[in-house]
Amino acid sequence: EVQLVESGGGLVQPGGSLRLSCSASGFSFSTYTMNWVRQAPGKGLEWVSSISGSSRTIYYADSVKGRFTISRDNAKNSLYLQMNSLRAEDTAVYYCARPDGPHFRYWGQGTLVTVSS
Amino acid sequence: EIVLTQSPGTLSLSPGERATLSCRASQGVSSPYLAWYQQRPGQAPRLLIYGASTRATGIPDRFSGSGSGTDFTLTISRLEPEDFAVYYCQQYGSFMYTFGQGTKLEIK
Numbered sequence: 001e002v003q004l005v006e007s008g009g010g011l012v013q014p015g016g017s018l019r020l021s022c023s024a025s026g027f028s029f030s031t032y033t034m035n036w037v038r039q040a041p042g043k044g045l046e047w048v049s050s051i052s053g054s055s056r057t058i059y060y061a062d063s064v065k066g067r068f069t070i071s072r073d074n075a076k077n078s079l080y081l082q083m084n085s086l087r088a089e090d091t092a093v094y095y096c097a098r099p100d101g102p103h104f105r106y107w108g109q110g111t112l113v114t115v116s117s
Numbered sequence: 118e119i120v121l122t123q124s125p126g127t128l129s130l131s132p133g134e135r136a137t138l139s140c141r142a143s144q145g146v147s148s149p150y151l152a153w154y155q156q157r158p159g160q161a162p163r164l165l166i167y168g169a170s171t172r173a174t175g176i177p178d179r180f181s182g183s184g185s186g187t188d189f190t191l192t193i194s195r196l197e198p199e200d201f202a203v204y205y206c207q208q209y210g211s212f213m214y215t216f217g218q219g220t221k222l223e224i225k
Contacts, residue, residue: 035214037214044205044216044217044218044219045154045156045162045205045207045216045219046216047213047214047215047216050212050213050214059212059213061213095161095162100167101149101167102149102150102152102167102208102209102214103152103164103167103207103209104152104154104162104164104207104214105164105167105173107161107162107163108161109161110161
């Protein structure tokens with residue numbers, strides 16, 4: 001059974017940093033591109049970033065480019081999102097998601113990031 | 118960047134009725150790259166339809182997807198109480214994913 005478990009969310013001040021983690025199990029982690037998708041409170045879904053299985057190919061949404069860094073450790077079956085220079089508009093539930101082709105078949109339960117003073 | 122616009126924003130129907138949700142793209146979307154999700158309060162999204170019309174594993178056959186190019190539709194033939202939720206369409210292209218803003222399906 002595929003499982004994705006996010007952690008690392010919390011309250012952070014504007015301009016601060018936070019590192020999210022996603023622990024994966026139930027599939028061959030290193031062979032899959034992995035993604036982060038976020039959802040602001042009461043709002044819709046927004047794709048944030050993706051990273052290929054080898055980490056060679058990385059993409060970011062324009063809204064986070066230059067501030068967020070996606071990475072992975074295939075030996076630990078883990079995905080990360082380093083978030084710097086956080087803004088109020090980054091407040092959201094952050095989901096780890098595994099695509100199956102051009103759609104997301106598997107999602108974690110999400111971790112809440114709140115950026116506020 | 119392709120923008121997906123969903124309509125209506127909110128749809129009020131009764132159990133047993135038929136629901137028709139629309140997703141319109143600002144540019145043509147290849148059908149294999151169009152998906153639909155259901156999200157219940159406090160839960161992660163759940164994949165319903167991929168490739169515009171293929172039901173995901175375990176999805177009841179009252180859910181169906183159709184369309185091509187710039188116009189796609191999600192139909193729920195007979196609403197069950199558990200179907201009242203928010204629905205999103207999603208497309209993939211140019212190495213990025215975009216979602217529609219969602220349609221909230223509420224009980225009338």
